[in-house]
Structures are given as structure tokens and as C-alpha cells.
Amino acid sequence: MRDCETVMLEYDTIMDLDDLDIVFLSSACVLAGTLFFWIKRKGMEYIIIHYRWVFVCLFLLPLSVLYDIMMYVRAWLIFKMNSAPKMHDTKVKHVQSQVNYMLCVHKYILSLL
Numbered sequence: 001m002r003d004c005e006t007v008m009l010e011y012d013t014i015m016d017l018d019d020l021d022i023v024f025l026s027s028a029c030v031l032a033g034t035l036f037f038w039i040k041r042k043g044m045e046y047i048i049i050h051y052r053w054v055f056v057c058l059f060l061l062p063l064s065v066l067y068d069i070m071m072y073v074r075a076w077l078i079f080k081m082n083s084a085p086k087m088h089d090t091k092v093k094h095v096q097s098q099v100n101y102m103l104c105v106h107k108y109i110l111s112l113l
Contacts, residue, residue, distance in 0.1 A: 039047065048055050
């Protein structure tokens with residue numbers, strides 16, 4: 001595996017970068033390497049426990065927004081396709097059969113006592 005300096009020197013010869021760009025790329029490479037080493041050493045558990053806000057702000061909040069959008073679109077599609085009113089009678093009959101079944105089970109249990 002090539003180190004950062006070799007990669008940057010090759011990139012410099014191809015792209016003709018100035019000194020400021022090389023310093024920026026080398027510092028970014030060192031920072032990324034340090035971050036990955038720290039995560040590998042401490043583990044993701046350490047980050048989730050001690051830096052919970054980072055996990056929440058960068059992962060959970062965007063995921064929550066995407067989920068809300070997905071559920072809104074789903075509800076809108078169901079409303080527009082009118083499938084909810086069509087299925088109402090069958091759903092009511094299903095709930096009624098469940099209630100009748102539970103009443104029969106309770107009557108049977110009470111009759112045994």
C-alpha cells in the first residue's frame with residue numbers, strides 16, 4: 001500500500017499543484033489517518049457513548065426525516081388510490097371476528113370454573 005506522500009507526489013506531477021494545495025492535501029491525509037486510527041483503537045462504541053450528539057445529529061436525525069417523508073408519501077398514495085375506504089368493511093369484519101372469538105374463549109374458560 002502506498003503512503004500519502006507518494007500518492008500526493010504523483011498527483012502533483014499530474015495536476016501541477018502549488019505548495020498550498022500540497023500542504024492542504026497532506027494535512028487532510030494525516031487528519032483522516034489519525035481519525036481512522038482513533039476510531040479503530042477506541043471503537044465505535046466509544047464514539048456512540050461519549051459523543052452521542054454526533055451520532056444523533058449526523059445519523060439519526062437525517063434518517064428520521066427520511067422515514068417521515070417516506071411515511072407521508074405512503075399515506076398520500078393510499079389516500080389517492082382510495083384503497084383505505086374500500087378495505088374498511090373487510091377490516092371491520094376481521095376485528096369483529098377477533099372479538100367474537102375472544103368472547104367465546106372467555107365464556108369457555110368461565111364455564112370451566
